[in-house]
Amino acid sequence: MAQVERPISPHLHVYKPQLTSVLSILHRITGVGLGAGTLLLAWWLVAAAYGPDQFEAAQAFIASWLGRLLLFGFTFSLFYHLCNGIRHLFWDAGRGFELKTVYTSGWLVVIASLGLTAVSWIAGYASGDAL
């Protein structure tokens, strides 16, 4: 019997992106991104263990434009994953499932992660200038 070409379940792209679905996939994307970012953390720590020259090299890379760009992405990913992770922990505790609450907490996560990223970078530049 020939294989029947049955319709498969709807592809995701037929759906209009919503805050809930976008934030959901963003949690995974930032998680994977942070995983890649741990290479930078490992380099930085291991360089410190090797000695002053290697540590200076790592610090110089982080201070470069590419380093800052990566660090900016890392900072936002970290705060987003942290805030949305807390949102997930509330769901795990069985709270916040009402549609209205899901949207409120979603927007809160967006605002908090953008705000924390901005505050960190302002504090970072202030701290760097103070040296």
Added chain:
Amino acid sequence: MSHRTPAGRVHGLGSAQHGVDHWWAQRLTALALIPLIIWFCISIIGLIGTDHVTFTSWLSMPGRAVAMLLLVIATFYHMKLGLQVVIEDYVHERGWNVMLLVLNNFACVSLGTACAFAVIKVAVMG
């Protein structure tokens, strides 16, 4: 009391009895990482552009070294669990699936060990 039928038990069907371990470990590490990440971010902002001597003396304080070790352990454990789910969800081809799951374990354990060793070395020997 179990509602499993004796036949079901004999066939070894159903849960392998450790399905919740992954879920629970991911939540425990997430919970641990909340204060650790906040501490790390505040600390790192104060350490921008520091030289080697300043950084090593900063990390040589026992409380900081222990906090950094906990951060490293929780981070790489959480990362291993998270990346595992991503691989299981998106990589369906059996060979790639197994290979990536193995690589994920090796990478997370190796990176975590390297970071932990670096923290201990810097904290103890400068």
